[in-house]
Amino acid sequence: MTEYDVVVIGAGPVGENVADYAHQGGLSVALVESELVGGECSYWACIPSKALLRPVHAVAAAGRVDGAKQAVTGPPDADAALARRDYFVSNYDDAGQSKWVDGAGITLVRGHARLAGERRVLVQTGGDGGSGDDVELTARLAVVVCSGSAASLPPIDGLAEARPWTSREVTSMKQVPRRLVVIGGGVVACEMACAVAGLGAEQVTMLVRGDRLLDRLEPFAGEAVLAGLRDRGVDVRLGTNARRVSRDSAVTVQLDDGDTLTADELLVATGRRPRTDDLGVESVGLQPGKFLATDEGLAVRGVDGDWLFAAGDVTGAVLLTHQGKYQARLLGDRLAAQSRGEQPDLSRWGKHTPTADDAAVPQVIFTDPEVAMVGLTEAQAATRGLRTRMVSYDLGHVSGAALQADGYAGRAAMLVDTDREVLVGVTFAGQDVAELLHAATIAVVGEVPISRLWHAVPSFPTMSEIWLRLIEEWRKV
C-alpha cells in the first residue's frame, strides 16, 4: 500500500494538470494511466486531427489569394500529412510525456485504476488486461477522476459488427479511405469529413439526423460549415438516418429513405460516453457508466467527505480539453490550498471556481471555414431568461478579411446582455477566425462594458476590425 496526498485517475491533459498543479503546490501525487500518458487529446483527438487539417487549410488559404494561388499547383500530399500526424502523436509512443511526469516529480502508476471505497484506489498494473500485481493507493486528501470519455455508438442494426471507425480510428488512419460515410453532424463529424475530403477521398457522405450541422451553435455557423463541406464535394444529407449497416470488404449502409451507400470505411461521431463503466464507482455508491456530476468546486455529488473530485470529460459538464485543463488548474491549486489549511475560494470567478464553465466556454471547430465561439448562444441566453440583443456583421466587408482571402465569406455575431451592456456570447464563422476568439473570451470573462470596448481599437487592416463593425451595429439602435 502506498499513500499519497492526491491520487489522480487518468493521465490525459486534465489529469496531468491536476497532478502538476497539486504537486507544484507541495502535494505528493500519484497519477494512474492504463493507456498512453497524454490521453485522448494527444493521440486520438485534438492533436492528430489538427495535424491533418492544417495542411488542408494552408493549401486552401494560399489558393484563395491571387499571386499565391499560382504557386500552389496541387492538392495536399496525403502521405506527408499522415506522416506529419505521426510526428505530432510521437508515433503513438508516450515516452516523452512519461518523462515529463517523472521530471515534474509526479509518481506515474501504469495500470487500470478502480475506486475501492473512500480514499482508496486499486490499480491493476500492466495496463488493461495486464497481468501485473495489484497496487493499492491511498489518498490522504483527494482522489481525482479524470478518466475522460469515449465515443458512443448509436443503436443501429449491425453497426458494432461492421467495425466502424470512431474518432480514434479516423484520427489515426493509416491511409485516407477512398469512400467514407460519416454518421453525425457535430464537431468530430464535420472536422473529419473536411480532413478526409481535403486529403483526397473521392467520396465523403455525411448522414445527419437533424436539419443542420453543429446544432448547438448559432445557426449561421452550421450553415457556413455546410456550405464549405459541400464546396469540397462532401455529400451532406440532412434529416437522414442509417437503418442498417453491414460489412464484407466494403461497408454497406442502408438509409431510412431507402437509399443504400457503399464505402470503404464508416465513421461514427454521434456523441461521447463517460469512461466510468469499469472504475469501481459502485464502491462509493455511484452508478457505473454515468457521468460524474460535480458541484461548483468539482467535488463529485453524492459522495460524502469531500475527498472525491472529478474534472474533464468524465463530469459531462463540458467535453473540451481546454476546459478540462482549466478545471484541473483550479482544482490542483485548491487541493494545495486546502492542504495548507486555507478555505477554498468558491465564489463566482473565485480562484477555485471554474466559473467559465458556466459563462464562457470557448470552442473552435477547425473546418473550412472555421467556427469559433464563446459563451452563450441566443437560444441559451433565452433559456436563462437573460435580456439580450444580437448584432451581426458580414466578415467579408471587413478590409482585413478581404485582404486575407479573395472573396472572403464569413460572419460574426455578438450577443449583448442589454441590462448590463456586456457581451455574453460571440460567434465567428470564416477562414482563419480561430485566433479571433480569445479577444471575445476576454471580453466575456472580463465583463468589459461595451462603452469601454469602444476604446479597444483594432489594428488596421486586420480581421479583428470586425469588433469595430459589431459595436457600430450595436450603437445604431
Next chain:
Amino acid sequence: MTEYDVVVIGAGPVGENVADYAHQGGLSVALVESELVGGECSYWACIPSKALLRPVHAVAAAGRVDGAKQAVTGPPDADAALARRDYFVSNYDDAGQSKWVDGAGITLVRGHARLAGERRVLVQTGGDGGSGDDVELTARLAVVVCSGSAASLPPIDGLAEARPWTSREVTSMKQVPRRLVVIGGGVVACEMACAVAGLGAEQVTMLVRGDRLLDRLEPFAGEAVLAGLRDRGVDVRLGTNARRVSRDSAVTVQLDDGDTLTADELLVATGRRPRTDDLGVESVGLQPGKFLATDEGLAVRGVDGDWLFAAGDVTGAVLLTHQGKYQARLLGDRLAAQSRGEQPDLSRWGKHTPTADDAAVPQVIFTDPEVAMVGLTEAQAATRGLRTRMVSYDLGHVSGAALQADGYAGRAAMLVDTDREVLVGVTFAGQDVAELLHAATIAVVGEVPISRLWHAVPSFPTMSEIWLRLIEEWRKV
C-alpha cells in the same frame, strides 16, 4: 460662401470618419479633398502594402506545413500580386469612395483647402494646381484638420535629385525592381523589403542607421524581423548610413563605410512629416510645416475659441490609420453632442476622450514573421515611472503554433503593472500573430485583472494558448 456645421480638411479614413460620425449625429458637413477620396491608407499605404504582402505570406505559410508544402511548386506570382494590389486600390480611382461620401449625405468639395482665419476655409478647386474658382466655406461649429502626413526625406547629398521612392511609389510600383536599396529600419522599410524580396527581387539591401530594426518596439520583435528578412536573403546592414546618392539609369548609393551599392530603385522610409506646409495655418497663428498639437479632446493647442480640431497623422500623436479613425469617431460624436448642447465627456476613458492614444495603441507589422503589439514597452513604462514586470514565453512551445507551422519560431511578452496587476503592454512576434493582438488590446483597455484573465480559457489547440503560458509564467514568481 457656403456654411456648414463642420468643415473637414482631408478625406482620408480619418476625415471620412469625422464627417460620417458628425453627420450621423445630425450635423451638416463639408469634406475637402485635393487628391483621392480615401486618402493615403487606401491608395498608397496600408491597403496596397497588405495586398502585396498577403500572397507572400500565404505561400510562405503553406511552405511551412508538411503535406501542404508539396503542393507549393513555385514562388508567388509577382504580376498577379501587382494586379491584386490594383484591384484593392480600385486602380487608383476614387469613384467608389466618393459615391460613399455622397450616399452618406456629406458634401464633398474637391480642391486644396487653406484655413483663412477663424472658422473659415478657402478651397482652391480643381485640385492641387487646379484652376477652378475659389470656394469659401464657413464652419458654424468646427473645422477639423485631417490632412495627414507625407514621407520626409533625410538630408543626404543628391537624394532628392535621384528620384527616390517613398511609401507611395513602392506601394504603387508597376513592376518589382530587380535590385532595391531601402534606407530605414522602421515599419515601412521592413514591410516593403519583405514584399519586394518576397515578390522576386534579386537583391534587397536595407541601410539602417541604428543597431536594430523597429527600434521603438521590444527588442525581441526587431530581432525576429531581422532574422526573417535575412532568411529571405535581404541584406540588412545595421549601423550603416548613405552618404551620397546619384542616379543615371541605375541608382548609386555611397555608404559612410566606404562601400558603394548599385540598385534599380531606392526606397526612403525614414519618417513622416505633417501635411501642414500649405494649409493656411499661419492665418490662425500657427507655424506651417509643424504637427498640430492637440489637447485631450483633440482641439488644436494655441488656437482660441474651441473651433479648430485635428485628428490623425497631422497631430503627430500616433501615426496609424486605425488610431486616427478612433480619434475621428470620438471627435465626430463629440461635435454632434456639443451641437445638442451637451458637455463633452473628456474624462479618462470617457466617450469623447481618445484615452487609448495614451494607454493602448495597437500596431501590427505585416512582415514575415509578423509583429503585433499594444500598449507600453518595458522602456516606455520605465519612463513613466510605472512599476512593472515583464514575462515572456516561446511561442514555438505552444501546441497551436507548432501545429500552425512546422518548426514555428516566435515569442510573446506581457508587461504587467505590478501595483494594479493589470496588463499595460503585450508584444507578439511570429507567423500569423496579427489576430492575436485584439485580445491583448481588450485586456489592456479593459484593465482586466490577471486574476480574472486566468478564467479566460484559450481554446485548444490554438496559438492563443500563449495566454495560458504567459500567465503561468507570471504566477511562477
